[in-house]
Amino acid sequence: MTGRGAPALAALRSAIERIGKDGSTAPLAPPSARAALGLDEADKALGGGLKRGAFHALRPQRPGEEPAATGFALACALRLAAERPLLWVRQAMAEREYGLPYGPGLMGFGLDPARLVCVEAADARAALKAAEEGLRCKALGAVLIEPWGAPKAVDLVALRRLVLAAEASGVSALFLRSGGPEIADPGATRWAVGAHRSESAFGPGLPAFRVTLERGGHAGQVEFVMEWSCEQRVFRRAAHSGARVPLSTDGPVETITPFRRVG
Template identity: 40%
Template sequence: MTARPDTLAALKDALARIEPRAMPSALPHFPLGLASLDGPLGGGLTLGAIHEVFAASPSDGPAATGFALALAMRAAPAARLVWVRQRMVDVEFGRPHGPGLASLGLDPGRIVLVRADDAAAAVRAARDAARAGILGAVVVEFWGEPKVLDLTASRRLSLTSSETGVTVLIVRIGAEPAPSAAASRWEVRAAPSRPLEAGAPGHAVFSITLLRHRAGLPPRQCLVEWDRDQCRFRDGSPLSRRLDAVPAGRKAAPVGKPVEAGEVVGLRRAG
């Protein structure tokens, strides 16, 4: 049976409304500031789309949120941001800390923080925020695998994002990737940073993996460092030698004492 031309035209029109951003290469992008990523990504990530950031494990939740906030700063260098948090995230990791955000290079005064009682409220808040075209980006954190955050909800949020041009970063903690309308999907792990001069805490470092990209890019993994002064990503600098944590009950070697072969020494956390 052959479909009528007017039926095919109607179907194409319906698909165009559902997936208005099916050709990301022809859309505006925001660069990450790292040539090894921006090149393969065709200039960066799509503006006015949703991007998913999954924590590799629940303990990597703060790293995933930090990476998403960094992406939001790249997508909207000066505009106001809305940050929606499911209250369970506050219970697990504590509330956002202003000085900590400033140390990431993000002015707390740019943020409108919304706390949602559950995932359904978080979805509604994120979509309402994305409707406001005056915003630069929306970051929304979810805990677990709520049924309300399904493919339909993802498509609706994607459609809203594309209509207003507001980029939406969805952080998933304690969840496994599932079908969605995201333009890109990332997995993030925390990574050790290098201490700066005078022993100051180093820049944040993330181990990131591109799991999915709408343009069909193959998965790739890399180590990136967030430069909070220039608000851009750069290649992560590997540590020069293996570092061991101090086991419980063991003392660190006194300052100035030579380290014997095989001896475990304590090291300060760099970031």
């Protein structure tokens, strides 16, 4: 072996070691232009998957479906980011409403908190600024932005800046709005996300979503129903969840008193 071959071989070896379970070789190879979600119909409608280095807007379909929308956005971020770290920009107000990012839960969802950096922005302007800074950093895979309500600062010009930053760096932007009136957004896609019932026979199953692609790709008012495999980190057709045994820690219920109000 020549002197030159050795480092090249070492690099190759480490590249092979990096190939993840899902076949991604990131971050060594530049990720492909699109990230397949995993659900064939959806990927077909998107022309192969979600575009990387682009701006994707999301909103909950109905009030009370914000956690589902957050889950779907995080799942998309994981698909887009391959193995790279994520930046989650929240607004302080949103925390009071929907709680704080929770490490054990995110880990169980498939997002290892070791890959996550959070920014708690005081207001929408700060959130946009932090997001733009993140989108300029090539080391990131995706930036999730959650502004609160419908602040004035979020206008077409501000969002356009995010689009440009995302396009220049290849980092994907996921913009999740909770409520507020519709505004024009310059994104590649727009999604309306709802929660979907579990298919499992026992307790709640894997995260499941009903999503409508409202813009981008072959947008039509078609609804996709998909389940998120937390372990494989890929979307798939719902109804995959196997039956599971509930984790009862106490003995069987002995006394039965019909309908009694407590609490």
